[in-house]
Amino acid sequence: MTIQDAGAARPAGRPRSEKAEKAILEATLDLIGEGMGISELSIEAIAARAGVGKTTIYRRWSNKEDLVVDALATLKAPVPPLAGESVRDDLVTLLDQMRDESGHVRTKCVMNIALSESDRYPHLFEKFRKIAIEPRRAAMRQVLERGMASGELRSTLEIELAMAILTGTMVWFTKWGDTSDRGPELAEGIVDQVLAGIAP
Amino acid sequence: MTIQDAGAARPAGRPRSEKAEKAILEATLDLIGEGMGISELSIEAIAARAGVGKTTIYRRWSNKEDLVVDALATLKAPVPPLAGESVRDDLVTLLDQMRDESGHVRTKCVMNIALSESDRYPHLFEKFRKIAIEPRRAAMRQVLERGMASGELRSTLEIELAMAILTGTMVWFTKWGDTSDRGPELAEGIVDQVLAGIAP
DNA sequence: CCGATACGCAACGGTCCCGTTTCGTAAGGA
DNA sequence: TCCTTACGAAACGGGACCGTTGCGTATCGG
Numbered sequence: 001m002t003i004q005d006a007g008a009a010r011p012a013g014r015p016r017s018e019k020a021e022k023a024i025l026e027a028t029l030d031l032i033g034e035g036m037g038i039s040e041l042s043i044e045a046i047a048a049r050a051g052v053g054k055t056t057i058y059r060r061w062s063n064k065e066d067l068v069v070d071a072l073a074t075l076k077a078p079v080p081p082l083a084g085e086s087v088r089d090d091l092v093t094l095l096d097q098m099r100d101e102s103g104h105v106r107t108k109c110v111m112n113i114a115l116s117e118s119d120r121y122p123h124l125f126e127k128f129r130k131i132a133i134e135p136r137r138a139a140m141r142q143v144l145e146r147g148m149a150s151g152e153l154r155s156t157l158e159i160e161l162a163m164a165i166l167t168g169t170m171v172w173f174t175k176w177g178d179t180s181d182r183g184p185e186l187a188e189g190i191v192d193q194v195l196a197g198i199a200p
Numbered sequence: 201m202t203i204q205d206a207g208a209a210r211p212a213g214r215p216r217s218e219k220a221e222k223a224i225l226e227a228t229l230d231l232i233g234e235g236m237g238i239s240e241l242s243i244e245a246i247a248a249r250a251g252v253g254k255t256t257i258y259r260r261w262s263n264k265e266d267l268v269v270d271a272l273a274t275l276k277a278p279v280p281p282l283a284g285e286s287v288r289d290d291l292v293t294l295l296d297q298m299r300d301e302s303g304h305v306r307t308k309c310v311m312n313i314a315l316s317e318s319d320r321y322p323h324l325f326e327k328f329r330k331i332a333i334e335p336r337r338a339a340m341r342q343v344l345e346r347g348m349a350s351g352e353l354r355s356t357l358e359i360e361l362a363m364a365i366l367t368g369t370m371v372w373f374t375k376w377g378d379t380s381d382r383g384p385e386l387a388e389g390i391v392d393q394v395l396a397g398i399a400p
Numbered sequence: 401c402c403g404a405t406a407c408g409c410a411a412c413g414g415t416c417c418c419g420t421t422t423c424g425t426a427a428g429g430a
Numbered sequence: 431t432c433c434t435t436a437c438g439a440a441a442c443g444g445g446a447c448c449g450t451t452g453c454g455t456a457t458c459g460g
Contacts, residue, residue: 010458010459011404011405011458012403012404012405012458012459012460013403013404013405013406013457013458013459014404014405014406014407014456014457014458015405015406015457015458016405016406016407017406017407020406020407020408035319035320037237037239037240037316039237039239039240040237040239040240042446042447042448043447043448043449044446044447044448045447047408051408052407052408053407053408053409053410054408054409054448054449054450055406055407055408055409055450055451056406056407056408058449058450059406059407112316115315115316115375116237116312116315116316116317117316118375118376119235120235151400152399152400153398153399153400154398154399154400155400157398158389158393160377160378161389161390161393162393162398164369164372164373164377164390165365165369165390165393165394165398167372168368168369168370168371168372168373169364169365169368169369170368171368171372172364172367172368172371172372173364173368175315175318176318177360177364178360189358189361190361190364190365193358193361193362193365194365194394194397194398195397195398195399196397196399197394197395197396197397197398197399198353198354198357198362198365198394198395198397199352199353199354199395199396199397200351200352200353200354200355210428210429211434211435212428212429212430212433212434212435213427213428213429213433213434213435213436214426214427214428214434214435214436214437215427215428215435215436216435216436216437217436217437220436220437220438242416242417242418243417243418243419244416244417244418245417247438251438252437252438253437253438253439253440254418254419254420254438254439255420255421255436255437255438255439256436256437256438258419258420259436259437
């Protein structure tokens with residue numbers, strides 16, 4: 001206090017390694033992406049994968065859940081740019097992005113957590129929903145509302161239901177669908193079918 | 201061989217306790233239904249829950265996966281009786297059964313396995329798909345085909361896609377949907393929306 | 401240079417579960 | 431009765447992680 005107290009307010013001693021921190025979060029996401037459940041995730045395994053001592057992890061996070069939360073927080077939800085001309089095309093873009101990402105390791109993190117551990121780690125899931133789910137939901141909701149205003153969609157549409165149909169269907173396909181029909185035309189097929197309905 | 205070899209061909213010694221076997225399978229399903237993942241499931245915990253010695257389990261199953269397979273095999277997929285008059289009503293019946301079951305413990309077994317461990321235990325998942333998924337799929341497929349023949353549905357309908365839409369949407373709702381709209385009318389809402397399409 | 405803190409590493413005692421073995425007892429057939 | 435197998439319970443040595451501690455070294459501010 002006598003000398004200076006500039007914004008940084010750096011504590012004495014060697015500063016924590018940002019590289020180590022990054023490696024830890026990276027390793028955590030990698031292990032989750034490889035199909036490891038949260039409960040099987042061990043600090044020792046993370047430390048080994050990150051090339052880091054266990055101490056370095058415990059110094060930063062007091063428990064596993066906090067670490068996983070921070071790791072998930074580094075995941076962005078890259079909502080694709082939407083042309084904004086046709087509601088149908090924008091929906092296809094949104095769904096196709098889901099399909100496209102379903103092959104990525106990081107997306108598997110997301111899916112594994114969301115699908116399996118949502119009720120066992122509610123706090124974690126809540127955090128995760130905010131950063132990964134809500135942005136996409138908001139984008140889709142906006143498109144649907146635009147469609148209702150423009151007349152491209154029924155004005156009486158229940159938005160929540162429509163979102164569940166579109167999202168649920170794509171998730172179902174990426175998880176259990178035949179791998180052969182995973183092309184970009186899958187999103188088109190879903191959207192067109194949902195738009196038109198299956199009744200004649 | 202010298203004496204008799206009747207159908208039973210009972211081996212010498214005390215016969216295995218059917219009660220113990222049942223208790224083991226029951227305990228296994230209970231633990232899974234309580235949210236325990238396959239990998240966290242321990243033989244010791246199963247034995248304790250079933251009130252049985254570990255020996256009794258190891259005598260019957262050489263590994264955990266075999267035990268879980270047998271446990272899942274005891275789960276029926278009770279396809280509800282379908283009125284068979286209206287395709288729309290039959291689809292509602294099928295979906296509503298999914299919603300109704302989603303609260304049961306045994307159904308949570310099913311969901312937990314299917315959602316989280318499908319790629320980590322493919323052999324197990326395959327067995328499980330046969331006994332729990334396929335019967336429902338077959339029933340729904342039959343209804344859809346009937347609808348296409350009767351003209352209640354488009355004759356050009358892609359059946360796989362339609363099934364994914366209906367099933368995926370209901371699964372999505374049971375897992376993440378607002379609990380307030382979980383009434384029996386949810387199935388009606390989904391089916392009607394999918395039938396009519398969301399476009400005007 | 402000095403004090404403080406972080407680093408990677410190795411080791412600790414403790415807990416949980418593994419799969420096996422041993423025990424005394426129970427329940428069938430010959 | 432005798433033989434065989436199954437039973438529940440307890441104990442075994444072994445392995446994986448836990449969260450903590452101590453070590454020698456590295457990196458900051460003063």
